[in-house]
Amino acid sequence: MFEKILIANRGEIACRVIKTARRMGIKTVAVYSDADRNALHVEMADEAVHIGAAPASQSYIVIDRIMGAIRQSGAQAVHPGYGFLSENPKFAQALDAEGVAFVGPPVKAIEAMGDKITSKKIAAEAGVNTVPGYMGLIADAEEAVTISNQIGYPVMIKASAGGGGKGMRIAWTDEEAREGFQSSKNEAASSFGDDRIFIEKFVTQPRHIEIQVLCDAHGNGLYLNERECSIQRRNQKVVEEAPSPFLDPETRRAMGEQAVALAKAVGYTSAGTVEFIVDGAKNFYFLEMNTRLQVEHPVTELITGIDLVEQMIRIAHGEPLTITQDDVKIDxxxxxxxxxxxxxxxxxxxxxxxxxxxxxxxxxxxxxxxxxxxxxxxxxxxxxxxxxxxxxxxxxxxxxxxxxxxxxxxxxxxxxxxxxxxxxxxxxxxxxxxxxxxxxxxxxxxAEEYPEGFAGVTLPEPALRDIAAACAAMNRVAEIRRSRISGTLDNHERKVGSDWTVSLQGVDHEVTIAADRQGSTVRFADGAEIRVTGSWTPGMTLARMEVNGRPLVLKVGKVSAGFHIRSRGADLKVIVRTPRQAELARLMPEKLPPDTSKLLLCPMPGLVVKINVSEGDEVQDGQALCTVEAMKMENILRAERRGVVKKINAGAGDSLAVDDVIMEFE
Incomplete structure (x- = not known):
């Protein structure tokens, strides 16, 4: 077995690989940029090597920098994680030339399946159903528009070397195709060093289901069931699960066998994922093959009990698989x-x-x-x-x-x-x-359930009552502490009352608290009673309570006369007052927020890529005003209404903070 492995990545995936390597008795080498000097993966590894400046284009995706770290550390193998160089055949070739094992598939398999254009052609030749699209290279935005019209809107504009939602746009019109092509091309270049773009039909109402495969160099291959990855935002997966609640055993087996056959056809070894679009009738269509470890691999490990990182390392070391398809279960x-x-x-x-x-x-x-x-x-x-x-x-x-x-x-x-x-x-x-x-x-x-974006959660009345009761009980604990701190010299404490008004989500709850050694019974004005128990004390940021015997976990922050509570997606300001305080509070005027309707504010920290308008220009509703790049994603900021640009306060190349004023309108 290898004695030392270098992880050519950062963040959680580097930490994940280190954990398995440590369990296997293998020493690990981390690499880090200027921005990651104090990162967790650097601390966890046995040794670490600095590889350059903060931008990935000057560190994590520079092959020479990684090769230098390998030589310096004497690592015998490299695990690439996902993203960065994980699907770069030139990196795999460089490792092979250096005599260092790549914990991933052979170069030819990466070239064949890692490139989305090539992989679709191979899949089509193998008789696999693929989504209609244009697999050739696209020269410019106008050609992208022409092709999109031939395929028929909506279309998906994708980076050939892409992954993780980077370099991907959905276009429903010619204008969106032009903008999407350029943004996808820019993101692909900065994220992968490869700006090739292709276009395919966007299948509406699809489910995204993928098959995990494992293949060794001895002709053995198997699938580890599926993962449902349909909950996505901007083509980036947010929630994944295994197995899929949609598939039946027959469809699962058909997809799994097809995935393994495709992998074997290109001489694939290591862990890989074959992604499919599945329609409502359980027809499935090949999308792409990711020739690396997927972000969502933990759910597969949890239902199968198989450590995918360990299997990758063993396969890279030349060992045959010791498990068969019959050994793979769904637990x-x-x-x-x-x-x-x-x-x-x-x-x-x-x-x-x-x-x-x-x-x-x-x-x-x-x-x-x-x-x-x-x-x-x-x-x-x-x-x-x-x-x-x-x-x-x-x-x-x-x-x-x-x-x-x-x-x-x-x-x-x-x-x-x-x-x-x-x-x-x-x-x-x-x-x-x-x-x-x-x-x-x-x-x-x-997109369907949150068409206007996410504005928080409005909890139903029973949940609000539970929180109101819990906060009333917590406030009583806090009041007792305050009364003891402010007690007189002869130890006479201020009496804590039992009647309170709890205000949250625009509703006042009049409650009476009856406390004992085990907890509190909170009685509402309509006679309903809620029993609250828990060990929360003032200063604790997490309250683990039981409400009528049911667990309730609240994130707790302090605000004047109450609590800032987060629970089940809701962000609540809960005010607890005496009845007299509540009566007076109702007479107070409401403070209005400042008017920012004539300002374009930067919505996130980022770098200005382009200003699309000039001072004095008249802009229309929805018109692109500027592009801001943050965390490898380009974000186009658009006009919310018709107006005239009065002043521009930022230019291309400027770094902005949240709410910095980019431009003002008349």
Whole structure:
């Protein structure tokens, strides 16, 4: 077995590979850029090598820099993770020339299947159903428009060397095809060093289901069932699960056998994933093959008990597979939620900054299931604008899908993240959404259910009452502490009353609290009673309560006269007052937010790529005003209404913070 492996990647996937290598007794080498000098994967590895400046184009995707780190460390093998150089045949060739093992497939397989244009041609020649499209290279935006009209809108514009949603756009019109072609080309160049683009028909109402395969160099190949990856935003997967709630055993077997046959046809070895679009009648169409480890591989590991990273390492070492297709079972259900550094209340735009608090739920057993969290960050660490915004993958397993969802709900509520914008509230909302719970999902789920973006969650009345009762009980604990601190010298404490008004989500709840040693009984004005127990004390940022015997986890922040509560995707300001205070508060005027209707504000930290207008220009509703790049994604900012540009405050190349004024209107 290898004695030392270099991981040519960063973040959570580098940490993930290190964990398995450590368990196998293999030493690890991390590589890092200027921005990652203090990163978690650097700390976890046995040794680390600096490879350049913060931009990936000057560090992680520079083959010579990685080769230099290999020579310096004496590593015998390289695991590429995903993204960066993982599907770059030139990198695999460089390793082969150096006599270093590549923990991945052979160069020819990468070239054949890693390139989406070539892979579709091979699949078509092999008789595999493929989505209609244009597989040739596209010269410019006008040719992209011509091809799009020939195929018929809507179309998908994709980077040939792409992955992870980068370099991908959906176009419904000629103008969107022009813009999408240029943005996809730019993103592909900066993310993969390859700006080739192709176009295919966008199949409406599809499900995205992929098959995990394992093949060795001895002619053995098998599939490890499927993963449902239909919940996507901007073509980037957000929630994955295994198995799929849609497939039947016959379709699963047909897709699996076809995936293995395709892999064998190109001499594939290592772990790989064959992606399919599946329609409502369970017809499936080959999309592409990812010749690497997928981001969502943990859910497959959780239902099969097979460590994919270990299998990749053993295959790279020349060992045959020791498992057969009959050994692969489906044990229970697993769900993965991707935690992104992005603000769901600002259109999911990237967020950067310091993690002032980062406390994931404890890995291990929870509510009859299991929690797993693959992460590459730590409390106090910095989220950089230079890399992908995903910072953790929260996974749960349970015997059934219903139980796995419930464990995930509680795990999300137990996840504490502060200092940056993050999508935990959105993930919690998805886990409670009736369509997701029923399994009736497609890749259009987010667009259909959140057409105006995510504006938070409005909890139903029973859930609000539970939170109101819990906050009333917590406030009583806080009042008792305050009364003791402010007690007189002769130890006479201020009496804490039992009548309170709890205000949240625009509703006042008049309650009376009867407390005992075990907890509190909270009585509402209509006579309903809720029993609250728990061990919360002032200062704790997580309250684990039981409400009428049911678990309730609240993220708790302090605000004047109450709490900032986050629960099940809702972000609530809960005010607890005495009846007299509540009466007076109703007389106070409401403070109005400032008027920003005549300003274009930068919605996220980023770099201005292009200003599309000039001062004095008249702009129309929906017109592109400028392009801002953040975390390897280009974002086009458009006019919300008709107007005239009065002043432009930023130019191409400027670095902007959130809410910086880009331009003003008359």
């Amino acid at each position: 229970g259900w697993a769900i993965e939620n991707r935690l992104y550094a992005e603000d769901p209340y600002r259109g999911f735009l990237p967020s950067i900054g310091r993690l002032t608090r980062y406390r994931p739920p404890a890995e291990g057993e929870m509510l009859g299931g299991v929690v797993r969290n693959d992460t590459g960050v730590y409390e106090g660490g910095e989220i950089s604008m230079y890399y992908d915004p995903m910072i953790a993958k929260l996974c749960t397993w349970a015997p059934t899908r219903e139980q796995a969802i419930e464990v995930m709900r509680n795990a999300l509520d137990s996840f504490e993240v502060e200092g940056i914008g993050h999508n935990l509230p959105f993930l919690a909302a998805v886990m409670d959404h009736p369509r997701f719970v029923s399994g009736n999902i497609t890749t259009a789920f987010i």
